[in-house]
Amino acid sequence: MRGLVDAHKAILFKVARVYGATDSDREDLFQEIALQLWHSVEAWRGDCEATTWIYRVALNTALAWRRKERRHRQGRQDIEDATGLLVAPSGRDPRLDWIYQRIAELDEGNRALALLMLDGFSYRDMAQILGLSESNVGVKINRIKAALAAQLAKEEHNGL
Amino acid sequence: MDFDQMLETWRAQNTAPPYDVNRVALRQALQSEEARVRGELRSRRRGLWFVWIFYTGLVVWAGLWIAITITNGWPTIYAIAAGVSFGIFEFGVGATWVSRGPRREPPRNFGNTLQEEVRRNLALVDHELSFAKHSIIHVLGAVSLVVGTLLFSWTVNRSQDIPDSSRSGWFIVLLVVWIVWVFYSVRKQMRKAKPKLELRKRRLRELLASLDARE
Numbered sequence: 001m002r003g004l005v006d007a008h009k010a011i012l013f014k015v016a017r018v019y020g021a022t023d024s025d026r027e028d029l030f031q032e033i034a035l036q037l038w039h040s041v042e043a044w045r046g047d048c049e050a051t052t053w054i055y056r057v058a059l060n061t062a063l064a065w066r067r068k069e070r071r072h073r074q075g076r077q078d079i080e081d082a083t084g085l086l087v088a089p090s091g092r093d094p095r096l097d098w099i100y101q102r103i104a105e106l107d108e109g110n111r112a113l114a115l116l117m118l119d120g121f122s123y124r125d126m127a128q129i130l131g132l133s134e135s136n137v138g139v140k141i142n143r144i145k146a147a148l149a150a151q152l153a154k155e156e157h158n159g160l
Numbered sequence: 161m162d163f164d165q166m167l168e169t170w171r172a173q174n175t176a177p178p179y180d181v182n183r184v185a186l187r188q189a190l191q192s193e194e195a196r197v198r199g200e201l202r203s204r205r206r207g208l209w210f211v212w213i214f215y216t217g218l219v220v221w222a223g224l225w226i227a228i229t230i231t232n233g234w235p236t237i238y239a240i241a242a243g244v245s246f247g248i249f250e251f252g253v254g255a256t257w258v259s260r261g262p263r264r265e266p267p268r269n270f271g272n273t274l275q276e277e278v279r280r281n282l283a284l285v286d287h288e289l290s291f292a293k294h295s296i297i298h299v300l301g302a303v304s305l306v307v308g309t310l311l312f313s314w315t316v317n318r319s320q321d322i323p324d325s326s327r328s329g330w331f332i333v334l335l336v337v338w339i340v341w342v343f344y345s346v347r348k349q350m351r352k353a354k355p356k357l358e359l360r361k362r363r364l365r366e367l368l369a370s371l372d373a374r375e
Contacts, residue, residue, distance in 0.1 A: 119171070152166065
C-alpha cells in the first residue's frame with residue numbers, strides 16, 4: 001500500500017494543492033487522502049488502473065473534506081496558516097503556479113475535471129471517476145478548455 | 161505558453177514533486193512537541209518523587225511502631241499488623257520506584273538536524289510508551305497505600321485503646337470504591353494513550369524515512 005501511494009504521490013499533491021487553500025489545509029487534506037486510500041485499498045479489485053482508483057478516492061475525499069471544512073471554518077480565523085508542513089520548493093516553474101491559479105478559479109466539480117484532463121484521462125475514465133455521463137464530461141471539458149485557451153491568449157501579452 | 165506547453169508543464173510535476181517539507185515549520189512543530197512532552201515528564205517525575213518520599217516516611221513510621229510495640233510488650237497481634245503494614249508500604253516504595261519508567265531521561269543531544277529532531281521525538285514517544293507499560297504497578301502502589309494505611313491506623317488505634325469510629329465501615333467502603341475507580345480510570349487512560357502514542361511513533365518514523373530519502 002505504501003509503495004502504491006509513494007508511486008502516485010504526485011496525484012495526492014495535485015489534488016491537495018487544488019482543493020486546499022493554504023499550506024496547512026493541503027497538509028491536512030494530503031493526510032486525509034492517504035488515510036482514505038489506506039482504508040479503501042481492500043475495496044479496490046483491480047478492475048481499473050491504479051491511477052484511476054487513486055484519483056477517484058482522492059477527489060471524493062477532497063470534495064467531502066471541503067464540505068466539512070466549510071462548516072468548521074465558520075467563525076474561525078486561519079491562524080494556523082503559517083504552520084503547514086508542506087511548502088512549494090524554491091525554483092518551481094512559475095507557469096505551474098499560473099495553472100493552479102486558473103484551476104482554483106473554477107468551481108469544485110470543474111476543478112476535478114480540469115485535473116483529470118491535464119493528466120490525460122479519457123472522457124470515459126473521467127465519467128467513471130466522477131460519476132457523470134460521458135456526454136456531460138465532454139461538454140464541461142470543452143468549456144474548461146475554452147476558458148483556459150482564453151486565459152492563455154490573454155496572458156501571452158504579459159510574456160508568460 | 162500554448163496549450164501543449166501547459167500540458168507539458170503540468171505533467172513535469174510527476175517527476176519533480178510540486179511540494180516539499182516545510183523544514184522551518186516542521187522544526188518548530190517538533191521542538192514545541194518535544195518541549196510539551198518533556199514538561200509533562202518533569203511534572204510526572206516530581207509527583208512520583210513526592211509519593212516515593214511519602215511512602216518512605218510511612219515505612220520509617222511503621223518500623224518505629226514495630227519497635228515501640230515490642231519494647232512495650234504489647235500483644236503480638238499489633239506487632240504482626242504493624243509488620244504487615246510495613247511490608248505493604250515497602251511494596252509501595254518499590255512500586256513507585258519502578259513506575260517511574262526507565263531511569264534515564266530520553267537523550268537530548270542527538271544534534272540539530274531535522275532528522276535528529278525527529279529522532280529525539282521518537283525517543284520521547286518510546287519513553288512515554290515504557291511509562292504506560294508500568295501503569296499497572298503504579299495503580300498497585302496507590303492501592304497498597306490505602307490498604308497499608310487502613311491496617312496501620314487500626315493497629316495504632318487498638319494499641320492506644322482508641323475506639324473505632326462508627327463511620328469507619330463507610331470509610332472502608334468509600335476507600336474500596338476509590339481503589340476500583342483509580343484502577344479503571346488508569347486502565348482506561350492507558351488504553352486511550354497507547355494507540356495515540358503508537359500512531360505518533362509510526363508517523364514520526366515515516367517522516368524520518370521521507371527526510372532520509374530526500375537527502
